[in-house]
Amino acid sequence: MRVEHALRLLPNLEALMPLRGLLLSSARPDARVQWGSGGPYLTVGKRDVEPGELARSMGAVLSVVAAHITALFGAYVEALERQEGNDAPGAVAALVGAGRLEEKVGRLSQAQAWYEVALALAETLQDRRPEVETLLAIGHVCLALGKYSEGARHYQRALVLSEAEFNQAGAVDASIGLGNAAFERAEWPGARAWYSRALRLTEAGNDRLRLGVIEHRLGLLDRQQGDLAAAGEHLRRARECFEALNGEAALEMARVLDAQGELDAALGRPEPAAGAFREALAWVRRDQHDPGLDVTIRLHLAELLLETGRWLEADEEMRRAEQLAITSNQTRGLVRIYTLLGTLRGRQGDETGFVFFEQAIALCRALEGPPIDEARVYHAYGLFRQVCGGADEARAYLDRASEIYRSLGVDAEAASSHDVNTSAAGAG
Amino acid sequence: MTRPTQQPPAGLARPAADAVRVLAVGGEAGPGPLQSLRQWAADLGVELEWAADLPRATRLLAGGRWDLVLAVLGERSDEDLTWWVDALRGAPGGPRLIALADRPSMGLALRAEKLGVLDVLALPLQREALANAVARVRSATTEVALPLPAVDADAQGHYALVGQSPAMLEVYKLMARVAHSTATVLVLGESGTGKEVVARTIHQHGPAAGPFVAVNCAAIPENLLESELFGHEKGAFTGAVARKIGRFEQAGGGTLFLDEIADMSLALQAKILRAVQEREIERVGGGESIPVTVRLIAATNRDLQDAIAQGRFREDLYYRLAVVTIQLPRLIDRGDDLIQLVAHFARQFGERYGKRIEAVSDRALELLRNHQWVGNVRELRNVIERAAIVASDGTLRSEHLTDELRAEEPGVPERSTSALPTLAQAEARHIARVLQHTGGQIGSAADILGIHRNTLTRKMKEYGL
Secondary structure (H helix, E strand, C coil): CEHHHHHHCCCCCHHHHHHHHHHHHCCECCCCCCCCCCHHHCCHHHCECCHHHHHHHHHHHHHHHHHHHHHHHHHHHHHHHHHHCCCHHHHHHHHHHHHHHHHHCCCHHHHHHHHHHHHHHHCCCCCCHHHHHHHHHHHHHHHHCCCHHHHHHHHHHHHHHHHHCCCHHHHHHHHHHHHHHHHHCCCHHHHHHHHHHHHHHHHCCCCHHHHHHHHHHHHHHHHHCCCHHHHHHHHHHHHHHHHCCCCCCHHHHHHHHHHHHHHHHHCCCHHHHHHHHHHHHHHHHHCCCCHHHHHHHHHHHHHHHHHCCCHHHHHHHHHHHHHHHHHCCCHHHHHHHHHHHHHHHHHCCCHHHHHHHHHHHHHHHHHCCCHHHHHHHHHHHHHHHHHCCCHHHHHHHHHHHHHHHHHCCCCHHHHHHCCHHHCHHHHC | CCCCCCCCCHHHCCCCCCCEEEEEECCCCCCHHHCCHHHHHCCCCEEEEEECCHHHHHHHHHHCCCCEEEEECCCCHHHHHHHHHHHHCCCCCCCEEEEEECCCCHHHHHHHHHCCCCEEEECCCCHHHHHHHHHHHHHCCCCCEEECCCCCCCCCCCCCCCCCCHHHHHHHHHHHHHHCCCCCEEEECCCCCCHHHHHHHHHHCCCCCCCEEEEECCCCCHHHHHHHHHEECCCCCCCCCCCEECHHHHCCCCEEEEECHHHCCHHHHHHHHHHHHHCEEECECCCCEEECCCEEEEEECCCHHHHHHCCCCCHHHHHHHCCEEEECCCHHHCCCHHHHHHHHHHHHHHHHCCCCCCEEEHHHHHHHHHCCCCCHHHHHHHHHHHHHHHCCCCEECHHHCCHHHHCCCCCCCCCHHHCCCCHHHHHHHHHHHHHHHCCCCHHHHHHHHCCCHHHHHHHHHHHCC
């Protein structure tokens, strides 16, 4: 049975999200379709799912779900016990822990709900550190959800409290968060001011990890603003910081190499760019595998191949990313992959490429992802329609994208040139 | 940019004559399980370089040409194997991979074979096994260039009607007969045999002055196919942001090519039938009947008679479409057309990638001739495009072909795991082949194998498939 048919029989209920995830991750392409004329347009909706196989895999998924729920219940009970034992900071930590568990499995709204309960309790304490920790956690999840103004508000409060308490690490993290919130809204001067402030606070100490993160973000910012030489210098410093940590920051190193690849691509150096992306993938593989980051790097590599006219290889790289995103349940990654596949088909003048944008929109809706994802799909879809016929449709899709950007407080024009994949939400 | 290692990229050093350049990747703890390699290297004529971890290996791979990579797989051996195959794709010199694992399962060996890995060897590494692998690599280094034939300059389109095999001559004759009429044509043939090229050629040589419009029914989501074919009015459904003219109307006065027609739902088949019979359509959300004059050419890789028997395809529509039927041959049934097609694609992609490709090596040609080509001309086209991308001079060599093709390399020493397999190995191999055929669907695979699905699941677990 085709996934598109199977999904029609599944009500959009929160409790059934793991089943939806299982359905998508167990979907396989029909081997006979691969070389058919429909093969190049294959999306997850056109893959097959076997009810028997789904039934067999359900046990394993249910035990993962049960373990997750058990951990959440456990965290709640621990919070109660701590509260009863007059250990309110401990209760806050337990509730924040539950939120982190939710965040780990991609349930961002649920994570925010836990953090908010934790915050309400933390606000009553004399010790402000739990409150700062909670505010930083909410800020991070808000950015991942595309709630940039709300995220910035939480980070701002965390900064004020940290400074009042001489909590330098908290102040640095809050400043980085504020920089990220500004970055996401394409407010480049604001982002620079916050990152610079974080840098000043960090330089006094010897926190190589935070220093590396800030240098990385400054590198991304300089690239967005077109100062490629300065971007290169920041990325070099970020690498030095992470290298000094003897492999303990493998994923951070992967992110910096990914940014280096992007920079080399912008400088018109495709071979070093591809080398940096491949090395970044090696760092991801070396550490605890992070499928989300893996997908992002592969997408950047695919974009490089696309821009250099190596369409066959770009297509193959995107398909590898697609396979990884499907099996590891990276549905947001899938949205980005299909958007890029549609863009590739647009470059090839292939009108049937619209199927990828339609699939991306369907995924955004089915999974209730952040609205920013849908805006980005509509934007790319509009550009595709401008090239591949349908001026009215092009205008309608671009208008829809602008409308969503506006509702999120993001400058639509800046957002359209904003690199989707360097978003702070994905930066961990 | 600072490099953790201060040594120059070893791959750039000039290799000793005849030396096989080997990159060993020993995992985080250093050479460990590969300690003896250094002692054997000189004896075997191997130039050996070491990378302690994946990032260093990636840098060395990018820095020069390698013949062989020896990679120790970790606990997640399957994922590691896939990662390595991916990492080596497109690496300079097309190095072959030997995967090393503590206790390689039969499933791992089979997957490695499918991915074109040269061999899977057990740790600790035995000298004999390495010598065998080096011999296989060395035997592939001498290839003779054969000039490619001149190709018909009229050949056009992605998959081009190239070739003079008897099977294709029959196709050309039939096309010539139908082109000048307006008869509906049904083109049948396996995936990648060139059904759309045939449809385009019929259109180009036909009387219709209008455009050629192709719709791939398998690619378009079912809920959008109707509006794609017939168009829609603004607001007809969620997402109908503007009025859309459908493909039937776009093809007015020309040809509408409906590819993969068997993938259409019965409800939509009824609407197509109405459009064909009454020569008018209605846009989705519109009440007006719009007259359309199009020549219809349909195609499928499915057995439509079987689909009719199963109630999945309307018999009346079949007879409307199959006024003239053209059956396209499989690539393996086209004999020497293969070399003509290789020459055609080599020229096409050589031009695209700024290269002048005029020859193919004897070994590469042998590999191309021995391949089964399940994707027919489309698969061949992909293989030649990939080869054209990585080719460094005017000759396509075996190292430029995909690992899957190179895994079928004849005339070289056997891989260590395949000498006279045990009954269990043969069974595992057959099960893997059937699972590949069914796209991993256990139910269908169990049907083909004639065993209960529980038995198949048990065997899959037993063999690590």
